[in-house]
Amino acid sequence: MTTVETGRVTTGAPPSGAVGASARRPDGGPKVRGEFSFSGDLWSDGMVWGATLRSPHASARIRAIDVSAALAIPGVITVVTADDVPGSKFYGLEHRDQPVFAWELVRYAGEPVAAVAADHPETARRALAAIEVDYELTEPVLDPEVALAGEPLHPDGNVFRELWVRKGDPDVRGEFVVEGTYELGMQDQAFMGPEAGLASPADDGGIDLVVSTQWLHNDRDQIAECLALAPEKVRLTLGGVGGAFGAREDVSLQIHASLLASVTGRPVKMVYSREESFLGHVHRHPGRLWMRHSADRDGKIVSYEARIVLDGGAYRSSSYHVVANAACFSAGPYNTPNAVVVGFGVRTNNPPCGAMRGFGAVQVCFAHEAQMDRLADAIGMDRIELRILNAMAPGDTLLTGQIITGALPVADVIRATAALPMPPAASSDPMARPGGAGRTTDATDVVRATGFAVGFKNLMYAEGYDDDSHAACRIEGGVVTITCAAAEVGQGFVTLCQQFGREILGVDDVVVAPADTSIGSAGSTSASRQTMMSGGAVEKACRLVRAQIVEQVAASSGADPDHLAFAEGRVVSVEGPVAVAVDLAELTAEHPYEAMARHQHRTTYPLDADGQGDAHVSMACAAHRAVVDVDPELGLVRVVQLATAQDVGKVLNPTAALGQIEGGIAQGVGLATMEEIILVDGKPRNPSFTDYLIPTALDMPEVAVEWIEVPEPDAPFGAKGIGEPPVISSTPAVVAAIRAATGRPLVRVPVRPTDIVGLTS
Amino acid sequence: MDVTLPTTVDEAVSARADAPDAVLLAGGTDLMVAVNAGWLNPTAVIALRSVAELGQWRVDGDQLVVGAGVTYERMLREGLAASSPGLADAARTVGSPQIRSAGTIGGNLGTASPAGDTLPVLVALGAMVELAGPDGRRSLPMQEFTTGPKRTALAPGEMITAVRVPVASGPQQYRKVGVRNAMVIAVASVAVVLDGDRRSVGVGLGSVGPVPLAAPEAAVFAADAVDWSAGGPVLHEVDAAVRFGELVAAASSPIDDHRSSAAYRRLAIGVLAERCLRTACAPAVGEDAA
Numbered sequence A: 001m002t003t004v005e006t007g008r009v010t011t012g013a014p015p016s017g018a019v020g021a022s023a024r025r026p027d028g029g030p031k032v033r034g035e036f037s038f039s040g041d042l043w044s045d046g047m048v049w050g051a052t053l054r055s056p057h058a059s060a061r062i063r064a065i066d067v068s069a070a071l072a073i074p075g076v077i078t079v080v081t082a083d084d085v086p087g088s089k090f091y092g093l094e095h096r097d098q099p100v101f102a103w104e105l106v107r108y109a110g111e112p113v114a115a116v117a118a119d120h121p122e123t124a125r126r127a128l129a130a131i132e133v134d135y136e137l138t139e140p141v142l143d144p145e146v147a148l149a150g151e152p153l154h155p156d157g158n159v160f161r162e163l164w165v166r167k168g169d170p171d172v173r174g175e176f177v178v179e180g181t182y183e184l185g186m187q188d189q190a191f192m193g194p195e196a197g198l199a200s201p202a203d204d205g206g207i208d209l210v211v212s213t214q215w216l217h218n219d220r221d222q223i224a225e226c227l228a229l230a231p232e233k234v235r236l237t238l239g240g241v242g243g244a245f246g247a248r249e250d251v252s253l254q255i256h257a258s259l260l261a262s263v264t265g266r267p268v269k270m271v272y273s274r275e276e277s278f279l280g281h282v283h284r285h286p287g288r289l290w291m292r293h294s295a296d297r298d299g300k301i302v303s304y305e306a307r308i309v310l311d312g313g314a315y316r317s318s319s320y321h322v323v324a325n326a327a328c329f330s331a332g333p334y335n336t337p338n339a340v341v342v343g344f345g346v347r348t349n350n351p352p353c354g355a356m357r358g359f360g361a362v363q364v365c366f367a368h369e370a371q372m373d374r375l376a377d378a379i380g381m382d383r384i385e386l387r388i389l390n391a392m393a394p395g396d397t398l399l400t401g402q403i404i405t406g407a408l409p410v411a412d413v414i415r416a417t418a419a420l421p422m423p424p425a426a427s428s429d430p431m432a433r434p435g436g437a438g439r440t441t442d443a444t445d446v447v448r449a450t451g452f453a454v455g456f457k458n459l460m461y462a463e464g465y466d467d468d469s470h471a472a473c474r475i476e477g478g479v480v481t482i483t484c485a486a487a488e489v490g491q492g493f494v495t496l497c498q499q500f501g502r503e504i505l506g507v508d509d510v511v512v513a514p515a516d517t518s519i520g521s522a523g524s525t526s527a528s529r530q531t532m533m534s535g536g537a538v539e540k541a542c543r544l545v546r547a548q549i550v551e552q553v554a555a556s557s558g559a560d561p562d563h564l565a566f567a568e569g570r571v572v573s574v575e576g577p578v579a580v581a582v583d584l585a586e587l588t589a590e591h592p593y594e595a596m597a598r599h600q601h602r603t604t605y606p607l608d609a610d611g612q613g614d615a616h617v618s619m620a621c622a623a624h625r626a627v628v629d630v631d632p633e634l635g636l637v638r639v640v641q642l643a644t645a646q647d648v649g650k651v652l653n654p655t656a657a658l659g660q661i662e663g664g665i666a667q668g669v670g671l672a673t674m675e676e677i678i679l680v681d682g683k684p685r686n687p688s689f690t691d692y693l694i695p696t697a698l699d700m701p702e703v704a705v706e707w708i709e710v711p712e713p714d715a716p717f718g719a720k721g722i723g724e725p726p727v728i729s730s731t732p733a734v735v736a737a738i739r740a741a742t743g744r745p746l747v748r749v750p751v752r753p754t755d756i757v758g759l760t761s
Numbered sequence B: 001m002d003v004t005l006p007t008t009v010d011e012a013v014s015a016r017a018d019a020p021d022a023v024l025l026a027g028g029t030d031l032m033v034a035v036n037a038g039w040l041n042p043t044a045v046i047a048l049r050s051v052a053e054l055g056q057w058r059v060d061g062d063q064l065v066v067g068a069g070v071t072y073e074r075m076l077r078e079g080l081a082a083s084s085p086g087l088a089d090a091a092r093t094v095g096s097p098q099i100r101s102a103g104t105i106g107g108n109l110g111t112a113s114p115a116g117d118t119l120p121v122l123v124a125l126g127a128m129v130e131l132a133g134p135d136g137r138r139s140l141p142m143q144e145f146t147t148g149p150k151r152t153a154l155a156p157g158e159m160i161t162a163v164r165v166p167v168a169s170g171p172q173q174y175r176k177v178g179v180r181n182a183m184v185i186a187v188a189s190v191a192v193v194l195d196g197d198r199r200s201v202g203v204g205l206g207s208v209g210p211v212p213l214a215a216p217e218a219a220v221f222a223a224d225a226v227d228w229s230a231g232g233p234v235l236h237e238v239d240a241a242v243r244f245g246e247l248v249a250a251a252s253s254p255i256d257d258h259r260s261s262a263a264y265r266r267l268a269i270g271v272l273a274e275r276c277l278r279t280a281c282a283p284a285v286g287e288d289a290a
């Protein structure tokens, strides 16, 4: 894969480690050298191994659980079931509807039923096999449409959310009408580092847990509730995280490991195998979406209707808010004066679905972008022109009636994407063709085509959630230490902390303390929010420390505070009569300066019965143009190039920003062409990297990027979160290109070879 | 766990006689997956890396003998690739550089997956699989060696020492369809071997039956359709490649599974076969020549 970067990055080169520079990740070297300690590497003297017994059935009644044979195995220390959970027997990210261990009913294949602690992972494995669970199988409900109308699968019912969004006049129609039904399979986050953690009993009766997660404090609260402990007795520290993408927002082994540590009085380590990882975390919601658009002769959208059904699986996780995003952003970043939308999140006996990068916007973008192409074709208009004509801009209103106040340069990202250079003509290397290393395809078998798509999404939480983040900054001996509980999951927040410290305090040495629950919550590493929320808190804390130092130096030197600048480890006067050159290392050697800050975004409000309200904070958009080579006879695809212009506010670190864009595109290409958890009777059929395929280097296209830098108000240095837009419109762009190459409707992703050759039943 | 490190085939055979439950370890790229997944719990291992004979290949007259311990990476290198471009083509499609450096042809045969990439080539070449066991050495035709999915004709205590194939005397092609562009298990694969010396064609099919299949009718058809007298093989009629593809598809007996459908596999195997013959019989053009 190569990357063509044509964008203007910043004006004037920033100092190497400061804001705007491609500062190096502090964890980059260790990760590349294989020295980074992931949570799977955790170790403690005297530790034992935990393992989870999971239901093999998607739906069953539990008649009895007999653990006696397991307990009799030498080396087995304990076996716990629901009976052993001292506090709440339920947990859940937003709503506690999921049993820590199932006891009466199992509602999905993979649901935890018991856990063991043993002296060796192999002993633990044997113990699991020795637990006898007497299941009475019941018919699973696997179709969300059936579940919507059927008997409740849970006391909370089968509808996680039914959200109507009504805007304008429901009855007007334009002259040109297009409609379609679109489907998405179940995508997995497929992070590399499986779930892992080490729970240790503490002297005060509490638990110390080191774990891979996206949100330490939310985990802490759920563990405390289930273990009947005060929250401060549960202390979490972030372990080395090998990717997240939403799959670590929900608790996986946290409660089980903590419970086992508390029961055994010993440190307990748990690490999921790859198969268990697929069973043990939520996935992206599969969906079925119907949409109908109408437009007038000029191409202006007149009306829009949609029915969105997302399969949330057995428990709620974040389904409630995924439905909101799906419904609110379902028309795409296009002015849509009249709309009636209903979104459903439905409980079934499929595996639970929740957060994944793009969070509801991915599903709807696949559908609305197919609709835009159909609409343009129906009118006989250029597909890109239609998008520009309808593009939203600040001052326009969302489907929810909210007026866009921040930056949202939709037309700019479309134009800039369309203007990026096209890839070179087909390569003569057979490996570069569809089929890749399989060398299936000769040059004459290839058809090249292009597709285009645009997407957008909100940044940060919504609907009145009182979101905040805390951070502390301290400078001592000229070394700055930043403390924040934000989970570094690979996105580069630690690099950003260093850059902010360097930029604001003018020193090179910025240390990021381990993330733990000793400080206030930083919220989740999700919703493209950490740069803005925790970055905002870090920026504030650094500025508070800077203000203290300015005050001190001004007082002692008599210089005007406004004349002081921080650079190269010193406070210097840049103008005025008083010459100042204070060495920060000396100034702070005896007397450290420190400050704590809390950052909140502006207030949002719930949606009303018509889905109207100022529910969202900021928006970000991107466009993608995909060039694909297709072998129509075999149904094989090689994505040649993805060009994208993205609304980023400001590029804080070009290398890190590019990483987000390339990584998001990889996941988007994956959803378009191969990634799907295949369910048979509700059971994942391919829980391994042998069969759950994600793109390799040979599947990854060349990426051409243009940054669109329109500063976002109230954001640190004007920067927006950038993690999600790359994954939203890349998928529909690739599918549009495959449609163009084959002439087939291709209304479902991933697009399989059988779909392209027309063999799908 | 006991680990034995024999240096000769005889030592390996007697080590097995001493420990009948021991598993043979070559590159470990299949075996370790099974161990890590908990499907296999070996108590004793006989590691074959130090058995010099297994790591060698040689040309024996018009025959090529490839030791069981030869890795994919070596099959891609010049001498071996020139003697067997079909095996090199198959090796190139296997896994990643790491897998190609560790994985061996003997391990591919030992696993005997219907999707093993060298197997269709060995079928097309009419390979003999050379074995050593407590009762001495013997060899078996490739098609008798595989008896079912992941099942072989190896007798208890027997091991693979080498495969014996004709040195290439004409174009050889291997093509493999998977659901991504690298690191993928074959959904369908075809080997087509044109033997100029014998004026015959060999065909081997992967992932479209319980074992790698031959397609004898298609092979005879192709041999007749080829004009061997010209500079290289050419087709009397270009359309013969299409008919060949149809005959190959007819020889397949694929199933539906989570990786693909029987109908797609049948279609793909026909298209691949057609392209193999078309290209093998095309005047050499640039990189596409086999």
Ligand SMILES: Cc1cc2nc3c(=O)[nH]c(=O)nc-3n(C[C@H](O)[C@H](O)[C@H](O)COP(=O)(O)OP(=O)(O)OC[C@H]3O[C@@H](n4cnc5c(N)ncnc54)[C@H](O)[C@@H]3O)c2cc1C
Pocket (backbone or CB within 6 Å): B023, B024, B025, B026, B027, B028, B029, B030, B031, B032, B033, B048, B068, B069, B093, B094, B095, B096, B099, B102, B103, B104, B105, B106, B107, B108, B109, B110, B111, B115, B116, B117, B118, B158, B159, B160, B161, B183, B184, B185
């Ligand atoms: C990531 C990955 C990708 C892969 N991709 C491919 C692919 O694209 N195509 C493909 O075909 N395979 C693939 N494989 C499977 C594997 O690499 C091959 O089957 C390889 O040839 C196995 O060889 P090995 O030397 O590693 O065998 P091992 O794992 O050491 O052994 C495999 C089996 O053969 C037995 N065995 C080994 N040597 C002998 C012998 N001399 N006599 C008798 N039995 C023996 C062993 O006991 C064992 O049962 C992949 C594997 C992985 C992990």
